[in-house]
Each structure stands twice: as C-alpha cells, then as structure tokens.
Amino acid sequence: MNKKVKQAVAFTFFRLLGLLVVGILCWILGFIVYNGIGVINWEFLSSSPEEGMSAGGVFPAIVGTLWLIAGSIAVAFPVGVMSGIYIHEYLGNRWIVRVIRVMTNNLGGIPSIVFGLFGMALFVQAFGFGDSILAGAFTLGLLILPLIIRTTEEALKAIPDSYRAGSYALGAGKLETIFRVLLPVAMPNIITGLILSVGRVSGETAPILFTVAAYFLPKLPNGVFDQVMALPYHLYVIATSGTDIEASRPMAYGTALVLIIIVLLMNLLAAASRVYLGKKVKMD
Template sequence: MIKKLTPVIEWGTLLLTTGTVCFFLVAILWDLVSKGAPSLSWEFVSSIPREGMTKGGILPAITGTILLTLITAAAAVPFGVSCAVYLNEYATDSALNRLIRASIRNLAGVPSIIYGLFGLALFVQALQMGTSLLAAGLTLGLLSLPYIITTTEEALRRIPASTREGALAIGATQFESIRDVVMPSALPGILTGVVLSLSRAAGETAPILFTGVAFYINSPTGSLNQEFMALPYHLYMLSTQHHAIEEVRPLAYSTALVLIIVVFLLNLTAFYIRYKHSKK
C-alpha cells in the first residue's frame, strides 16, 4: 500500500510546489503589468527624465544598463571561459586545483555588496578610475566570473571522453581537439550560462552603488569614465528615496516592467541560442 502511495505523494508534492511558484510568479507579473503598463510608452523609453524625474522617461537608464552589460561581458566572458577550459581540460586532479574549484564556488556565494566594496577599493581608488561606467562594469565582471566559470566547466564535463579520444586518434593535438570538437559541442551550455549570468548582473544594484551609478543624468551615457544611470538603481531611487514617492510610483512600476522585459529578452536569447545549437 505504501509503495503504491509513494509515487502519488511525490507527484502531488511536485505539482503543488510547481503550482505555488507559478502562482506567485503570475501574481507578481500581473501586479507589475497592471500598474506599470499605463505609464509605459515610447516617450517613456526614449526621453530623458524631467522635472525632478517626475516626468519624462528613462532613456539614460536603459542606455547605461546596456553599456554596463556589454562591459561586463567583455571583462568576464573571455577570462571565465578560458579559466573553465584550463580547469576541465588541462588541470590535473591535485589538491591545489581542488582548492581553486572550491574557492570559485565559494565566491559565487559572496554577497554582491561585498563585490561593490571590493570594486570601490580596487577600480575606483587603487586604479584611480573614479566612479565611472568602466569601474562598475569591471566590478560586475568580477561578480559574474564564478558563475561563468562554473557553468562553462559543467558544460565541458557533459562532453563524453570518447569525443576527445576520437579527435586525438585521428591526429589532432589536444588544443585542436578542444577548439574544433569540444568547444562547439559545449557551446549551447556555455552560451546559456553566460547570458543568464549577464542577465543577473544587469539587475544588480549593490555593486554599482559604490562604483559609478548616479541618481540623475540629463543625457544618455556615452563615456566610459563618467557616471551613469542604470535601471535597477533608478527603480530603487523612485521606490524608496524620491521626494515625491506617491507621485512617481507609476513610473517606478513602469521602470520595473522595462527591467523585467530586458532580463526576459536576455533569457530568451539564451534559450534560443541553446535550441539553435542543439539542433545542429
């Protein structure tokens, strides 16, 4: 009797937890859409804030978020992927390498505000970059590194050893085997992990709080050595620090909706890339 009930209980628990998560997700999205959609317009996403950010749009915040994500990708992706390739393909199973892997996984659990303080000490003060878009992007690059390394290494581990052995058997060197056989096979998993890491970085507030984000800029950001606006910080300021919170509350919901759309598009890109390369 117990053996017959066990699958029912397991499936029931799975459906209950999944339904609960989906319910809260739909409730949150419905709240954002119902309160943010009325204020969302082309003018809102294509103009600069006006009159103490009680009117106008969020173009500088959108531009700053996009540039910040690009700098983060340029700083984190090449180094993170290279580090994962070395750990999985070249490094031996030694105590030192096990310690390195454990350290990387521990870094993934460090609070983001600690990365912000580290970026302040290293990039803003020690390297004298000042509070700038470049300093914030490099800080988010450090934040994204552990995730990119871990997801890339996991993608490489899924490639069977026979694939590598087959390439070596026909005369390819280890480097050629990795470049021409292993990396293309692992590319869907690598790209998915990279894009998801970048989408997480795009929504971070604490690291950029110390390194370059500004409350208000009257023009779209274009310089790497200047302060910038970003969607998550802009949302934080409208929701908690603005002098007329009730007046700008619809704009805060619209900003949150735009941020959700940006993150959703990044995630959708990851799934599309994975699907396209999986078919190949």
C-alpha cells in the same frame, strides 16, 4: 488513518504548494505588468527623466545598463571561458581542482554588496578609475565570473572523451583540439550561461551603488570613464527617495516592468539557444 488516505492528503498538500509558488510568481509578475504596461510606450523608452523623475522616460538608464552589460561581459567572458578550459582540460582531477572549485563556489556565494565594497576600494580608489563604467564593469564582471566558469566547465564535461581521442588520433594538438573540436561543441551551453549572466548583470544594484551608478544624469556617457544611470538603481531611487514619491510611482512601475522584460527575454533566449544551437552542432 488509512495509508492511502494519508498519501492522498500529503500529495494534495504538495500540489497546493506547487500552485502556491506559481501563484506567488504570477502575483509579482502580474502586479508589475498590470501597473506598468500603461506607462511603457516609445516615449518612455526614448526620453530622459523630467520634473524630478516623475515624468519623462528611462532612456539614459537603459543606455547605462547596456554599457554595463557590454563591459562586464567583455571583462568576464574571456577570462571565465579560459579559466573553465584550464580547470577541465589541463588540470583534470588533481587536488588543486578541488581548491579552485571551492574558491569559485565561494566567490559565487559572496553577497553582492561585498562586491560593491571591494569594487569601490580596488577599482574606484586604488586603481583611480573613479565612479565610472570601467569600475562598474570590473565589479560586475567579478560577480558573474563564477557563473561563466561553472557553465564552461559543465559544457566541457558534457563532451564525450571520444571527441578528444578522435581529434588526437587525427594528429591535432591539444590547443587545436580545444579550439576546433571542444569549443564549437561546448559553445551552445557556454552561450546559455552567458545569456543568464546578462540577466543577472542587468538586475544587480548593490555592486554598482558605489562604483558607477548616478542618481540623475540625463546626458549619455562619452566613454568608459563616465558615470551612468542604470535601470535597477534608477528603480531604487524613484521608489524610495525621489522628490515626489507618489508622483513618480508610474515611472517606478514602468522601470520595474522594463527590468522584468529584460529578465524574461534573457531566460527565453537562454532556453531558445539551448534548443537551437544544440541542434545545429549535432547536425554538423
């Protein structure tokens, strides 16, 4: 076979594979949207599940997921950003950095169910939080910590050293340089990472199974020591173990669609923040 023909065959094959991946994505999204769009209305979003979770809505699960997002961000964001600053601005390039980076990567690679086990042993039992938002938020916070540390590091790495030198030359100390110069410039990228981790938190099921998620709990939480329902766990429950699985299918499609919308929204927001905040900083 002519080498040009070979090339044409190979390239067509790769194009088809590209289309295949796009096709799979469209298939999954299309299927969920097609089946779920009819279920979603204001009532679905604002009422509690009824009749053995085969009717009603997902309001308590949405509220629970919002609590978990807020909680885990509150835990992970400050620590993650400070950790990123310490690694990049203070440690520089010593061997300890490699150790910390390996540890961070490994923490990011640990399966989410292991976080669930750990959260249950440490936060639920050893710390005595019980099944609560607090325990769930800490567990999920640990899960997204590597992501936040890495984005902070990357964001700081992208800032040219002339910014630092300029700041020092004007007589600023190290902390002033970090808070007045580096963080404002790095913030768009850090926020992008933050938004992506919100998407991650809202979809994780395994870590909350044994730390916070309630099977059915129509009442809203009063504080951080309460259990809550959460969207992903709710989807798992009604898809596999509801009282009447067939009757609760529409609810499952609706819940899946809400989850997908959250993830889509977060990805769009992340893209938008990359563009918008990036511009703003440059103009300053």
